[in-house]
Amino acid sequence: MNKPTSIKRFIILVVFLLLGFFLAFASFEIPFTNYTYNGFANSIKLGLDVKGGVLLIGDAKPVSENRDFEQDLEATVTRLSNILASEGYTESVVTTQQGNRIRVEVPDVNDPEAVLNLIGTPAKIEFRLEKDGDARITGQHISNVYASYQKSSSSSDYEWGVTVQFTAEGERLFYDLTNEALSTTDKKIYIFSNGEEISEPTVNSAIRGSTFISGSYDEKGAKDFALQIMSGTFSVDLNWGETSVISATLGVNALKYGLIAGVVGLVLIFAFMCWRYRMMGLLSSFALCFYIIIVLFLLMAIPYVQLTLEGIAGIILSIGMAIDANIIIFERIKEEYGAGKRLDLSIKTGFKRGLPAIIDSNITTFIACIVLMIFGTGSIQGFAITLFIGVAVSMFSALVITRGLLNMYYPLNATKPEYYALRREVSSK
Numbered sequence: 001m002n003k004p005t006s007i008k009r010f011i012i013l014v015v016f017l018l019l020g021f022f023l024a025f026a027s028f029e030i031p032f033t034n035y036t037y038n039g040f041a042n043s044i045k046l047g048l049d050v051k052g053g054v055l056l057i058g059d060a061k062p063v064s065e066n067r068d069f070e071q072d073l074e075a076t077v078t079r080l081s082n083i084l085a086s087e088g089y090t091e092s093v094v095t096t097q098q099g100n101r102i103r104v105e106v107p108d109v110n111d112p113e114a115v116l117n118l119i120g121t122p123a124k125i126e127f128r129l130e131k132d133g134d135a136r137i138t139g140q141h142i143s144n145v146y147a148s149y150q151k152s153s154s155s156s157d158y159e160w161g162v163t164v165q166f167t168a169e170g171e172r173l174f175y176d177l178t179n180e181a182l183s184t185t186d187k188k189i190y191i192f193s194n195g196e197e198i199s200e201p202t203v204n205s206a207i208r209g210s211t212f213i214s215g216s217y218d219e220k221g222a223k224d225f226a227l228q229i230m231s232g233t234f235s236v237d238l239n240w241g242e243t244s245v246i247s248a249t250l251g252v253n254a255l256k257y258g259l260i261a262g263v264v265g266l267v268l269i270f271a272f273m274c275w276r277y278r279m280m281g282l283l284s285s286f287a288l289c290f291y292i293i294i295v296l297f298l299l300m301a302i303p304y305v306q307l308t309l310e311g312i313a314g315i316i317l318s319i320g321m322a323i324d325a326n327i328i329i330f331e332r333i334k335e336e337y338g339a340g341k342r343l344d345l346s347i348k349t350g351f352k353r354g355l356p357a358i359i360d361s362n363i364t365t366f367i368a369c370i371v372l373m374i375f376g377t378g379s380i381q382g383f384a385i386t387l388f389i390g391v392a393v394s395m396f397s398a399l400v401i402t403r404g405l406l407n408m409y410y411p412l413n414a415t416k417p418e419y420y421a422l423r424r425e426v427s428s429k
Helices: 003-025 069-086 112-119 168-181 219-230 249-301 309-338 343-375 379-412
Strands: 027-029 036-038 053-062 093-097 101-107 125-128 135-138 142-151 158-166 190-193 196-199 211-217 236-246
Touching: 003 249, 003 379, 053 069, 053 112, 069 093, 069 101, 069 112, 069 142, 069 219, 069 236, 101 112, 112 236, 135 168, 142 211, 142 219, 158 168, 158 219, 190 219, 196 219, 211 219, 249 309, 249 379, 309 343, 309 379, 343 379
Parallel strands: none
Antiparallel strands: 027 036, 053 101, 053 236, 093 101, 125 135, 125 190, 142 158, 158 211, 190 196
């Protein structure tokens, strides 16, 4: 690589870096559209301790000793998440903890009663062939329910209704139910919630798989009906024992001071690296800027990641680990050059010798993060996830970005090792 090529590549990288920071923090309206772009750093989901909101913790009990409780618990978590998302609580997080408890976090909400009314006491859903008959299908046979806008079975018009998806067993039972309904006088099945009839759809044919229930609904009516059915699909008995409203005041201050601490820390790291390693330190600081952009993007893009106070601590810790990897490599380069090798060979060998130590140290951190994700709860998991993301990106930053920057810079200065803070010991005779 010659000097003009290196200069061009550095200019391109600077442009990409500035563009990355602009896309991370800027907000603007996109011309000729109704869409407003909000920087991905501004779109990171914030946890309760930062943004405030409602926290619910419920004890779950099995509905039957013959069922797999863990599977039912996970199914209930999924259905709770679907209910909250369908009502606009898109940033809510539903998780299990301590084996038999369900934790619901709904950021930016001040009324726990509104959330409890939505997901509170599960209803008892029954599909019957006769109004006073036995339940043929219950909530445990339903996997998902949602409002949808589909073409009517009786005309070419589209209409609002509810799509019901069944489990494998539920599909078989529903086919038998609809097949039997066709032989009755009114060709209807009856849907009850807590013993009260809520719908009596007419069956036009025996149905395999999911079904679409219409009934002159508007959009809101279809969503309400879907929610009414979904609330009866919980696979466990729930008792919400703990409800609380968490104020965002402390979190906002902590976030502000956390960001200030992060910026101050970065400035001090940049200063130390430039003083200790000269141009290598400057290039590693340049790589760290790319690291920041990538981490911010991943925090926004990865589902179910919420930035909590503990998560902020994980990010700051991973920044330090990103610099640690660079220091290991730079010290190896200094050792190789001090032993008499050429500058280009010292850089190449330094990265090669530093690689095992970096990989070993980061693998142990990954293992610790995975253990915390599996066995930790709430804030501990948040810390583990952000630390895992930060360490993974730090390895990429040190081993790929910093190395690429050094290789690009080398043609610009291949004869002055002092610019890299390198020197050979002068032996005395």
